[in-house]
Amino acid sequence: MELRRRVAERFREVNGEHLMTAADNAYVSEEFVVLEELCAAAGRDPDDVRRLMLDRRLPMPGYLRSDGAEMVPADLFALAERAGGPERLAAWFIGHWADPAEGTAEWDAYLSGRYVCLRSVTPDSIRRKDELTAAIRSAPDEPDAGSADWSARLHALVDELDALEPAFTGYDRHRFGGPTSRDTCIDAVRARYPR
Numbered sequence: 001m002e003l004r005r006r007v008a009e010r011f012r013e014v015n016g017e018h019l020m021t022a023a024d025n026a027y028v029s030e031e032f033v034v035l036e037e038l039c040a041a042a043g044r045d046p047d048d049v050r051r052l053m054l055d056r057r058l059p060m061p062g063y064l065r066s067d068g069a070e071m072v073p074a075d076l077f078a079l080a081e082r083a084g085g086p087e088r089l090a091a092w093f094i095g096h097w098a099d100p101a102e103g104t105a106e107w108d109a110y111l112s113g114r115y116v117c118l119r120s121v122t123p124d125s126i127r128r129k130d131e132l133t134a135a136i137r138s139a140p141d142e143p144d145a146g147s148a149d150w151s152a153r154l155h156a157l158v159d160e161l162d163a164l165e166p167a168f169t170g171y172d173r174h175r176f177g178g179p180t181s182r183d184t185c186i187d188a189v190r191a192r193y194p195r
Helices: 004-015 020-029 033-040 046-054 077-085 086-094 100-111 123-141 148-164 170-175 181-192
Strands: 070-072
Touching: 004 046, 004 070, 020 077, 020 170, 033 046, 077 086, 086 100, 100 123, 123 148, 123 181, 148 181
Parallel strands: none
Antiparallel strands: none
């Protein structure tokens, strides 16, 4: 119980104190899994996993549901397994960036549990999301903006980002302090530049 309390405290330090609505709870229950259930299916002890979270070897939960359930991605253990274990995960993860400082910053963001903006959080998907959002945001400044070719390129970028990102929930807009990348780079772009 102590480890669960410490995880909840760390979660609130990172995300602030925001209420989860019934719609938020429903979204999170559909998109994520309860930590204890994932651990039971994977043959892992939840307290061992919480220790790894608190020791900065696995990411924190993406959400705490209103009932206190720690909600995590179904592939929570996948990257650590690819890296050869939680003790090797940091070096493996950071090594995916040419600039170690950038890799370390992304590692810190990954550990926070706030990468709920991707269906599957991997170094490749993180980098691709950054590339796509930058390209979408700069598209209106391209010399051929408004042309049919430009529109086709823009919508291909938006469609690819749409495939990477989940829907998000109202809770996310509170904890991130405003619109999400889906709001600004997918929904708003499709509304402003319809096919």
